[in-house]
Amino acid sequence: MAQALSMSKFSYMNLKRKPFRTVALVLAVVALSFVLFSGMVLSVSLKNGLNNVKARFGADLIVVPTGYEGAQESILLTGEPSCFYFKKSVLDRIKDAEGISKLTAQFYLTTLGEECCDLPVQIIGFDPATDFSIQPWIRETIGGKIEDGALIVGSDIHIGDHYSVKFYGKEYPVAAKLDETGTGLDQSVFATTETIKDLFTRAKEKGMNFLSDANPDASISSILIKVEDGYAIEQVISNILKTAEGIQIVRTQNIIAGITKSLGSFDMFLHMFSAAFLVLTLVILTLVFSVTANERKKEFATLRILGATRKKLAGILLRESLYISVTGGIIGIALSVLFIFPFNVFIENTLKLPYIQPSVPLIVVILAGTLIISIAIGPIASAKSAAKISRAETYITLREGE
């Protein structure tokens, strides 16, 4: 016995009859939902990243050797490892500059080809006695101080089952893995000055995967400075520059402002691109449904003769558009999920902006929103044609179709 012939089946058969047109319309909705979902996830991820950067940059100023301003920014933003040093005596010279509330030195090491990591790793040594930049996060994560000999690792560092990481042939216990920041700090390893000395010695002994020959007893890489309340940053920079030569000062506010500017432009591009895609898809679908409805006047007139109500005729066209948009919406979102989540590191490296993916509940909200827009676009685009079809006088449309 043949199957019952519902109007849903009839709509499906109509779509099946014109495979090329159906696939083209589905692809338009696939592209729309892909752009909307990816764009929204990218936008939220970049905003999350910026908020984290603002929260995590504890210092107002970072003093580095002349010529290493860019390298310092890369360490902070993208985790691109770098080593540069100046004499430790610089710290003593600038510490009395007027307007400094706190200052602390850091020592940088880089590695190559360690088991933990696909890419070179930045090791940042800090002085627990004076640090004000890293330890607040550590306290937040482990609730206390880090012991000498242990490491704190960024969220992108693989630490294995033993909660340890091997550098220069030695396993170092990992005290904590920090939450994702969306910055280069996620690909960095943090250690106290004492641990850095041990790492440095081992690296020297092994003579491998070590890019610097500086001495942590006599050298430092950067000095982080917190400006005292009430002092203008420009004035403090001027005061510091007077105390020592061969130094350059990075303003973290400038880094944040740079990110904000880049993010703002990119975000605007994403929104405009998504909006343009939405309008374009709506126009394409409206035109195609209008042409299709016109082509099918005779078919609708026949159904009317056979006893279909005006509502049923409109329902056929709306149902067809709904099938197209549901299929396109689901495929588009599935593709963007497959693209945006597995390739988040690639996207982050390509954009060179701090990037933190939204939480699962927020992703679900974005997904639902995208699906609603994608599903709604078909019926919206076909609404006018459906109304027109249901208003037409049957006999006339049947004769017109000849």
Place this chain on the structure above:
Amino acid sequence: MLLEVKGLDRKYRQSNKPFYAVRDVNLQMNEGDHFTIVGRSGSGKSTLLNLIAGLLTPTAGEIRIDGKNMLSLNDNEASLLRNSTIGYIPQEQSMLSCLTVLDNVRIPYFLWRREGDATERALQLLEGLGIAHLANAYPHHLSGGELRRVSIARALINNPKLLLADEPTNDLDIKTTDHIMRLFAEIAKSGTAVLLVTHDLDAIGYGNGVYRMDDGKLSQQSIPGIYASDI
């Protein structure tokens, strides 16, 4: 009374002047009646049929089918009446190209909620019209005569009380015309009122009443009064 048409008008405007496609038409049909309307092209035959089927709205007059005033029905009621009480065979090719012949015949059954399945009846109708072997074919594979027979089967699927046929023997050879007209006569004998319009002289003489349409006006005729030169 199955069909009662009173003072039916359909007025259009041509070059800003009123033009009556149908003017003051009166017609009555009972169950089992088999009437044929003849007339020249443009005389208003098809317009009258479409007015009776509720596919066009008259500018004046009244149409009652099975006791219901067509003009007072809302879209749902009129559509249901068209689906369950009227079988309509349009002059134009009107198959749904995405459906097989069998599904084309079955579709009126599924437009409104009904119990059971129409497959067996659809196959019987196709068998009776000699095209059961085409049940799974698509309309674009069928000849003009075969398509005409499919639309007859489709019009009969819901056992209508009134069958309206607009030039049902158009493009058919004499043998097929005879076969189809005999079928209409059998349908009328079974109690369904059959009203068909045609300009095919071979199609006249199978029913129990002939009408002539001239410039929108309907008049009853005796068969010898119809001449090929008139139509």
